Amino acid sequence: LQFDLLRAGLCKLSCWISDTAMSSTSQKHKEFVAEPMGEKPVMALAGIGPALGKKLEEHGFDKAYVVLGQFLVLKKDEELFRDWLKDTCGANTKQQRDCYGCLKEWCDAFL
Amino acid sequence: MDSLSSKSLPEISNLLDEYGIKHGPVVETTRNLYVKKLREAMTKGKRAKPSSDKTFYREEEEEVTYVYRTPTRSDISGDGGAYMRSRPEWTEREYEHETSYSSYSKPRPEYRGSDLVDEPYMYDTPSTYKNSYSKITAMKSEQQVPKVQKSSRLVPLWLQLLFFLALAAFLYLVFSNMEINESIKGIM
Numbered sequence: 472l473q474f475d476l477l478r479a480g481l482c483k484l485s486c487w488i489s490d491t492a493m494s495s496t497s498q499k500h501k502e503f504v505a506e507p508m509g510e511k512p513v514m515a516l517a518g519i520g521p522a523l524g525k526k527l528e529e530h531g532f533d534k535a536y537v538v539l540g541q542f543l544v545l546k547k548d549e550e551l552f553r554d555w556l557k558d559t560c561g562a563n564t565k566q567q568r569d570c571y572g573c574l575k576e577w578c579d580a581f582l
Numbered sequence: 583m584d585s586l587s588s589k590s591l592p593e594i595s596n597l598l599d600e601y602g603i604k605h606g607p608v609v610e611t612t613r614n615l616y617v618k619k620l621r622e623a624m625t626k627g628k629r630a631k632p633s634s635d636k637t638f639y640r641e642e643e644e645e646v647t648y649v650y651r652t653p654t655r656s657d658i659s660g661d662g663g664a665y666m667r668s669r670p671e672w673t674e675r676e677y678e679h680e681t682s683y684s685s686y687s688k689p690r691p692e693y694r695g696s697d698l699v700d701e702p703y704m705y706d707t708p709s710t711y712k713n714s715y716s717k718i719t720a721m722k723s724e725q726q727v728p729k730v731q732k733s734s735r736l737v738p739l740w741l742q743l744l745f746f747l748a749l750a751a752f753l754y755l756v757f758s759n760m761e762i763n764e765s766i767k768g769i770m
Contacts, residue, residue, distance in 0.1 A: 477760065541611055544607055545615075546606040551604075551606065551615065554615060554619075
């Protein structure tokens with residue numbers, strides 16, 4: 472019984488440590504990286520709200536997987552992807568960072 | 583500045599290489615981004631190197647560096663900026679592969695400690711002059727190795743050890759405070 476409690480405690484502790492030690496990831500980010508993206512809309516990406524999402528759709532990036540495609544074609548490079556995002560839909564630094572982080576983590580898990 | 587928008591995709595790709603801009607495939611969706619980067623590079627007046635940086639081997643020249651190899655042995659050289667620094671440096675193996683081109687009079691400021699392992703291999707080389715020269719530099723540079731190695735770590739060693747000790751102490755505390763019952767006693 473003690474071992475179970477210890478395990479649970481350590482698990483919670485490590486989750487807490489990773490959440491606070493790294494920059495806080497949003498709920499949106501956590502939901503996105505938890506499963507294959509399937510047909511999720513582009514607004515499901517962390518950092519992409521309704522305004523940015525609409526601009527991306529106008530450029531033809533209507534699904535999250537299309538943005539993923541662009542991310543991969545840019546070789547998952549942070550600088551290139553963030554520049555592209557800024558040019559395409561006018562994302563600010565935080566939005567760029569959130570979107571990049573979201574896609575990167577998704578790729579680490581599923582690609 | 584030629585009209586970048588009229589360039590073909592492979593041409594843009596070549597231009598990116600000339601300016602040393604890291605890039606992925608140039609396709610319709612990435613084209614605009616890369617054209618923008620090229621324009622920035624051109625207006626900044628960056629030097630475009632049309633050829634040659636791709637061939638790291640120059641057998642006609644005196645110096646040859648396995649540029650791709652030096653990163654793996656760059657305990658001493660440190661980060662990628664060391665590419666330039668490593669040019670005048672030789673590793674043991676380069677001596678082996680070079681035949682008559684090398685200039686023995688060039689001093690070798692750094693010597694990779696791990697290459698000392700290759701010393702027995704050295705005795706197979708045709709030139710005995712090579713052996714004695716390398717041995718001398720090996721002795722001289724050996725002292726430099728421990729001094730220089732320190733600067734290569736991102737996180738200082740003592741910090742890593744400290745963290746490890748702290749973690750070990752923490753785990754010990756956790757275990758020592760556990761209530762031991764019969765079943766666990768069998769394990770511990």
